[in-house]
Amino acid sequence: MARVTFQSLILTLQNFWAERGCLIETPLDLEVGAGTMHPATYLRVLGPEPWNVAYVQPSRRPADGRYGDNPFRLGKHYQFQVILKPSPLEVQELYLDSLRAIGLDLTKHDIRFEEDNWESPTLGAWGVGWQILLDGMEITQFTYFQQAGGIDLAPISAEITYGLERLTMFLSRKDSVFDIEWTAGVGYGPVRHQEEYEFSKYYFETADIDLHWKLLDAYEGEARRCLDANLVLPAYDFTLKCSHVFNTLDARGAISVTERVGVIKRVRDLAVRCAQGYYAAREALGFPLLQGGSTNG
Amino acid sequence: MAEYVFELLTEEIPAWMHDTAAATLTQRLAKLVEETGGDPSSVIVNTTPRRIAFMLGKLKEREEDREIEVKGPPKKAAYDADGKPTQALNGFLKKNNASIEHVVDAGDYITIRRQIAGRGIGEILAAQIPQIIESIRWPKMMRWGKGEHSYIRPIHSVVSLFDGKHVPITIFGVASGTTTAGHRILAPQKIEVTSWNDYVSRLELARVVADPMRRRHVMAERARVLGNEVGGTPSIDASIWSQWQYLTEYPGVVRAEFRRDYLALPDEVLVTVMRVHQKQLPIRDAQGKLTPYFLAVLDNEGDPAGNAAYGNSFVTNARFADAKFFYETDRKRKLSDRFEQLEHLQFQEKLGNYAEKSKRIERIVRDLGGDEDALTAARLCKTDLVTEMVKEFTDLQGQIGGIYAREEGYPEPVWQAIYDQYKPASLDDSLPRTLSGALVSLADRIDTLAGFFSIGAKPTGSKDPFALRRAAQGIVLILLNRDKREVKVGIDRLIDLATSDPQVKADLFAFFAERVKTILEQRFAYDEVAAAMEAGWAASLTDLSDRVEALKSVREDANFLSILDSAKRIANITEGHDGTTVDASQLQHETEKRLNELTTVVGSQIDELITDRRYRPALESFAAMAPELEKFFVDVMVMVEDDAVRRNRMSLLRKIGNAVMKIADVTRIVVDRRDYK
Numbered sequence: 024m025a026r027v028t029f030q031s032l033i034l035t036l037q038n039f040w041a042e043r044g045c046l047i048e049t050p051l052d053l054e055v056g057a058g059t060m061h062p063a064t065y066l067r068v069l070g071p072e073p074w075n076v077a078y079v080q081p082s083r084r085p086a087d088g089r090y091g092d093n094p095f096r097l098g099k100h101y102q103f104q105v106i107l108k109p110s111p112l113e114v115q116e117l118y119l120d121s122l123r124a125i126g127l128d129l130t131k132h133d134i135r136f137e138e139d140n141w142e143s144p145t146l147g148a149w150g151v152g153w154q155i156l157l158d159g160m161e162i163t164q165f166t167y168f169q170q171a172g173g174i175d176l177a178p179i180s181a182e183i184t185y186g187l188e189r190l191t192m193f194l195s196r197k198d199s200v201f202d203i204e205w206t207a208g209v210g211y212g213p214v215r216h217q218e219e220y221e222f223s224k225y226y227f228e229t230a231d232i233d234l235h236w237k238l239l240d241a242y243e244g245e246a247r248r249c250l251d252a253n254l255v256l257p258a259y260d261f262t263l264k265c266s267h268v269f270n271t272l273d274a275r276g277a278i279s280v281t282e283r284v285g286v287i288k289r290v291r292d293l294a295v296r297c298a299q300g301y302y303a304a305r306e307a308l309g310f311p312l313l314q315g316g317s318t319n320g
Numbered sequence: 321m322a323e324y325v326f327e328l329l330t331e332e333i334p335a336w337m338h339d340t341a342a343a344t345l346t347q348r349l350a351k352l353v354e355e356t357g358g359d360p361s362s363v364i365v366n367t368t369p370r371r372i373a374f375m376l377g378k379l380k381e382r383e384e385d386r387e388i389e390v391k392g393p394p395k396k397a398a399y400d401a402d403g404k405p406t407q408a409l410n411g412f413l414k415k416n417n418a419s420i421e422h423v424v425d426a427g428d429y430i431t432i433r434r435q436i437a438g439r440g441i442g443e444i445l446a447a448q449i450p451q452i453i454e455s456i457r458w459p460k461m462m463r464w465g466k467g468e469h470s471y472i473r474p475i476h477s478v479v480s481l482f483d484g485k486h487v488p489i490t491i492f493g494v495a496s497g498t499t500t501a502g503h504r505i506l507a508p509q510k511i512e513v514t515s516w517n518d519y520v521s522r523l524e525l526a527r528v529v530a531d532p533m534r535r536r537h538v539m540a541e542r543a544r545v546l547g548n549e550v551g552g553t554p555s556i557d558a559s560i561w562s563q564w565q566y567l568t569e570y571p572g573v574v575r576a577e578f579r580r581d582y583l584a585l586p587d588e589v590l591v592t593v594m595r596v597h598q599k600q601l602p603i604r605d606a607q608g609k610l611t612p613y614f615l616a617v618l619d620n621e622g623d624p625a626g627n628a629a630y631g632n633s634f635v636t637n638a639r640f641a642d643a644k645f646f647y648e649t650d651r652k653r654k655l656s657d658r659f660e661q662l663e664h665l666q667f668q669e670k671l672g673n674y675a676e677k678s679k680r681i682e683r684i685v686r687d688l689g690g691d692e693d694a695l696t697a698a699r700l701c702k703t704d705l706v707t708e709m710v711k712e713f714t715d716l717q718g719q720i721g722g723i724y725a726r727e728e729g730y731p732e733p734v735w736q737a738i739y740d741q742y743k744p745a746s747l748d749d750s751l752p753r754t755l756s757g758a759l760v761s762l763a764d765r766i767d768t769l770a771g772f773f774s775i776g777a778k779p780t781g782s783k784d785p786f787a788l789r790r791a792a793q794g795i796v797l798i799l800l801n802r803d804k805r806e807v808k809v810g811i812d813r814l815i816d817l818a819t820s821d822p823q824v825k826a827d828l829f830a831f832f833a834e835r836v837k838t839i840l841e842q843r844f845a846y847d848e849v850a851a852a853m854e855a856g857w858a859a860s861l862t863d864l865s866d867r868v869e870a871l872k873s874v875r876e877d878a879n880f881l882s883i884l885d886s887a888k889r890i891a892n893i894t895e896g897h898d899g900t901t902v903d904a905s906q907l908q909h910e911t912e913k914r915l916n917e918l919t920t921v922v923g924s925q926i927d928e929l930i931t932d933r934r935y936r937p938a939l940e941s942f943a944a945m946a947p948e949l950e951k952f953f954v955d956v957m958v959m960v961e962d963d964a965v966r967r968n969r970m971s972l973l974r975k976i977g978n979a980v981m982k983i984a985d986v987t988r989i990v991v992d993r994r995d996y997k
Contacts, residue, residue, distance in 0.1 A: 093645060095638040109465050112474060115331060119505070129505045133574070133618045133628040135567060136369075138334035140460065151462035153332060158631025159576075159598070159616050167462050177467030193631065279664060 027194040028204040029101075029211055032125060032187060033079055036103050039124045040077035043117060045105065048078035053260060054267040057082050058104030058184055062259055065146060065294075066301045067106065068168050068180040072312035074108040079187070083267065085274035088223035091216045094199035098222050099215075103185040109178030110167060118155070118165065118183055125194070133158050141166045145266055145290045147173040147298070150182065162190050172298020226274040235277070239268045239286070246293045255300035262293040322358075322381050324445055325516045327373040327479040327500050328453060328491065333472050334460075335566035338367045338532065341456055341472075348452050349374060356380055356444055364516070366530040368569045370504070372453070373479075373530055375516035376445075383438030390416055392430035442482045449480065450489050469493065477501070484514045502526025503569050506620065527621065528569040535571035536561055542573040543601065543615050550575070550613045552603040555591075560601055564617045567599070572618030575603075576632035580612050582640040585647055586723045592713050593639045600636065646708035655724055658703040665705055671771040674702045677764075680818075684763035687817050688809055694756035697737035700725060701760055704738075718742045733757075744797050745790070747839070751798055755805045758798050762807060762814065765791040770818035773827050792835045799861040800839070811836075812858035829858065836861065844868045847990045848875065854985035863933060870935030871984050874943075881993070882946035883939060887986045889949075890977035893958055899967065900975040906968040911955040915948055919976050926979045935983050942980045949976070 041047050051061040058080035059065060067074045080102045088098025107114055115136070122129060139154035141164065150166035164184040168176055188211070191203045201212030242264040249258035269286050272278050278286060305311075333341075342365045350360035353376050362377030392398070398409040405413075405420065409430060413419060422432040458472040465474065469492040480487045480496035489496045499510045500523075507526035513519045520530050529535045540561070547554045565571075582590065587610055594600040594614050603613040616632040623629055662675035671677070682698040690698065704710045704721030713720070722739020733756040740752035741760050752758045772778070772786050779788050795814070799807060811832045815825050836857055840849045852868040874880050907913045922941055929938035958969045980986060 089645070093641060095641060109467075110474075112465065112476065115504075130620075131625045131627055133572070133620050133623070133631070134505060135617075135619055136332035137567065138332070138336075151460060158628045158634075159600075160631045160635040167464055169462060177463070179462075179464050179467045181464075193634065196630070198634075198637075279666070 026207070027126065027191060028206050029187060029191045030206040032191050032194070033101075033103065035125050036121060036185065037077060037079075039121050040105055043075075045075045045077040045107075048076050050078060050080050051263075053263050054083045055080065055263055056084050056266065056270060058102040059143070059148075059182065060146070060263055060266070061104065062256065064104060064106050064180075064182065065148070065171060066256075066259065066298065068108060068171050068176055068182075069174060069298055069302045070305050070310060071178065072108075072305065072310050073178075074106060074180070074312065077103070077105045080104050083222075083270070085222070085226035085270050088219060088226055088274070090223040091201065091219035094201065097188065097200060097215075098219055098226065101187040103187055105183040106180050107183075108180035110181035114181045114183075115165075118163070122157070125190075127157075127194075136165070139164065144287050145269075145294060146171065147291050147295045152182075157190075157193065160189065160193060162186060162193065172295045172301075174298055174302060226271055227276075230271050230275050232272065232275055232277045235268050235272050235275070239265055239272070239289075242268060243289060243293065246297075250293075250296050250300060253300065253304070255297055255304050258293070258300065259297040262290065262297055265290050265293060322379040322441065323483060323516060324376040324379060324441075324487070325373075325479065325481040325513060325519055326375075326449060326453075327371055327477075327513070327519070328475060329477045329479075329500055330370055330372070330471075330475050331473040332369045333367070333372075333566075335369070335563045337459060337472065338566045339562065341372070341458065342367050342532075344456060345372070345374065345452070349376060352376075352444075352448055352452065353379060356383055356441060358441075366520075367532060367566070368528060368530060368535075369566060370569065371500075371528075371530070373519070375519075377516070379441050381441050383441075383444070385438050386436045387433060388436055389424075389431055389433045390418075392416075392432065394429055396428075398430045442487050445480075445482060446487050446489050450491050453491055479513050479519075481513060481515075503528050503619075506570065529571055532565045535568070536565040538571040539564055539573050539617070542571070546573060546575040546615055547603050547613075550603060550611065552605045552611050552613060554601045554603050554615050557595065557601060560595060560599060563599055567617050568619035570619055570621060572620050572622065574616050574618040574623045574628040574632065575613055576600075576616060576629045576636065577612050578614065578633060578636045578640055582637070582644065583610060583612060585640065585643055586720075588716055588719050588723065589643050589647070589709065589713065590640070592716055593643060594636065596715060597639060598632075598636055600632065642712070643709070646712055650707045650709055650724065651727070654728060655700045655703040655721065658706050659699070661706040662702055668771065668775075670775045674705060677767060678702045680767045681760065681763045684767060684817050685759045688759050688763065688807065688814075690756060690759045691733075693731060693733035694737060694759045696730065697725075697734045697741075697756050697760050698763060700730075700734075701738050701741050701764065744794050747793065747797070747842075751801055751805060753805075755807070758801070758805045758807050762795055762798055762809075765795050766814050766818040769795075769828060769831075770815070770824060773824045773831075774819060774821060778827065778831070788831075789835065792832055793839065796832070796835050796839050796861065800865055802862050806862070808860070810859040811861065833857070836864070840865065840868060844872055847988055848872050848984075851984040851986055851988040854988060855981055855983055866933050867935050867983050870939060871986070871989070873936055874939045875989065875991075877943075879940075879943040879946070881991070883943045883980070884986055884989060884991060886942070886946050886949050887977060887980060889953065890973045891987050894970045894974050894977065897967070897970040897974060899971040900978055902972045902975060903964075903968050906965055907972075908965065909956045911948075911952050912969065912972065915952045915976075916972055918945060918948055919972065919979075923975060923979050930982055938983060939980065942976075945976065 037047055048063045055061065061080055063076050063078060081099055082102050083099045085098055087096055089096045119129060135156045136153040137156060140151050142149040148171040150168040152166035154161045155163040155165055162185065166182040168180045168182055170176060188200045192200055195203055197203045201216055203211045205211050205214050242261045246258045246261035246265065249261060269290060346363055346365045349363045353363060354360040357380035359378035363374065365374040392412040393408040398406055400406050412430065416432060418432045418434055422434045424431050424433045461470045461472060463470050471492060475492055475494045477500060478491050478494055478496035479498060479500050480489045481498060486498050499512050502509055502511055502523065503526055511522050511526055523530050543554045590610055591602055594602050601615040603611050605611050618628050659675060662678060663673050665674045667674050667677045678699060681701065682695055685694050685698040701721060704717060704724065707720060709720045710717045718741045719739055722735045725735035725738050733754045736753045737757035737760045740757040741764055743749055743752045743761060752761050768791055769788055772788055777786060815828050819825060837849055848868050848871050852864055852871055855867065857864045902916055904916065907916055922945055926938045926941050958966065960966050
């Protein structure tokens, strides 16, 4: 097996999926907890338009931070996200081919698809699928999206989410995420460790609780204003900001159990309205991608 | 031969769904085979993660021919004046695909009789199989592709063969054929299927073992060998095996190893991570101690490159690293210092936080007479809910608290009571090990029950989201116990300790009656339970169980009929009469005088026996009065005109009847008299 780095893995996956007809998106320029929240997934899975996309998404989960002390856990990790809509029947084979492309001889490994369904209360979304285990280790989440924003989906999208650090660690036989190579000669640790430490410190100890409650109110208000003005995409940006503020407050230990349910509901209400608004807007545009995507959407 | 072979190739079906789906399918297929005159015992259903396959072995090739009669229009309307068939008759014949020669003479209406040739089995299968497969109700369905169909997973191919020949069918738009594919990675080639035996053996060559039981046996044997090699034994665990056999098509097992320093973590944590989170089997040494070795399932023939061993070690070490982090963080803070945090942890919106709940538990334990150890356990029992370990491994709540208490040096009755507070978790589970544990478990559960009942969250039908039935069942099991952990309290008093609301009390009382009944009916007949409960149950469950036991044992005796008949007779004749005071001066007949004397003597004897809880001899004493009672009914008329005399006689009978009513209302026992010949 060729020497695998974090970067070579991204490039291989990107090329692999590009060659199979995927549009290569760029990461969303906002803090999100997962690639699913990128509008290229959450909104594009709605409605009848075909959509095949792949992109890297830095994913921030404040509560998962460990000050850079834990060899396996990160407050920010990178996902490689693929959406195939409608899901092709050979999607599992395509996925296995992507593993072959990164240099795995699958006959010498153990690959299993074990049930793992996905549900996001803040997005009003759920799907059915598996965690994909490579030699017992979860490297990918595979989901057939069934609902987003409370809307039943048809066609169905297949979502493939690779955990890039995990996979690199495993392929390069490193026991700590901070020991993997970003690219030849440059380690992931030197690039990212300081960030892990500082953000753990920030999210767990320093973040201004009052400010974040105010931000939550302000972002929510702005999202509503946008929705009322039929500006769905800006509204969705502000919804995502609310979601991240919520995660921050949660990591900071500032949300009680009762409040938690309430805040989740506030975010979900926004997300659901965004989804409905997006669907209506695409419909009004005549679902541009149905015509092969050559007209302006 | 007449054999039908079917396979549905899908994507990976969740392991836990296979057994139920296979059982349902077997049942439906057996019914189909039986209805078409074949042998239903010949049905074989095999599933793998990606396949649902079956064989119907002894099919009848054709249904029997049948004759049918169909009634049509009235004769009068069937022919016109010229005797020619009318529109009505022609229409009727056309609709039934019949002609005029099928018409038979049968009264005032046109009737046709015709032979229906039995359908060939191929035709029946083609019609029935898709319906049977498509209608399997999976616990969680999904749609895929265009989203037209809903099933457990997307469908890839269908094999449908009758006696080696293709029977074309379509399942959710997928047309059948005669080929399948081997193991996804190891042997993905196409396989032509001609018969069931051929299917099973060719699949096996293509690294797929179709029969789940065979996969399990191969894995079990492999596990034993891999355990032996490191001088240990894999922990036998039925729930792991039943998952493993549906996780792979090839029955492989691999041994891996975690870092030895993690053995310092509590066993419960190690085992939970391996079993619940990783579906791995720990290996224990000859002394039963955990070793750093464990087994994992493997969908491959072996692991010559050591990849699977590496990967499984990697992920388990990662999990343990997390657990160690939580463990070390938790140990920086004593359980007793965590109590305050419970104020911020809500038990239920309307029922306050866990600090309040803990105080209620402590109060109930005190009222139940708990000692200092029990009270300490009660105070600390919920503090593990705010540890990192329980946040991560919620299944271990209680156990983690117990382990931390042990490490903090609390005595056994304290830490074990915390550890065991959720015991018994089921009918088969063991009870808390100590009296203090029993008290904490009782107090916690009665508080939960009273709380939820008071906010109107009683279980209804199959809905019991707060597992209140299980909570009540746990209480009943603890109160039925009579060793050194026996808690001498009745359900009635326990309810009184937890609530003062009369409506809640009444509802709980009825709820417990159901649980007591259900649990006792596992060991005793329903009428024995009903009879004994009628004589009271809420003051002491051990007493109730003694009384049912006595009833069960005398029931086998020949003189039980005397007990039953006497009791019934007394009950009938004294209906609506409550008094038991007999005025000796009013007794006229010699027989009733003697009966009264006997009753006084035997009655006090029965009372004594009842006080000593010697219920069987008590019932026997009652039975011994039967001849005298018999004589009384012959010699003495109860329903006489004279009010005072009548009432006095009824009181005498009541006095006798009541003696036995303290044990059970034996009139509720249903007997078949032939059993007593």
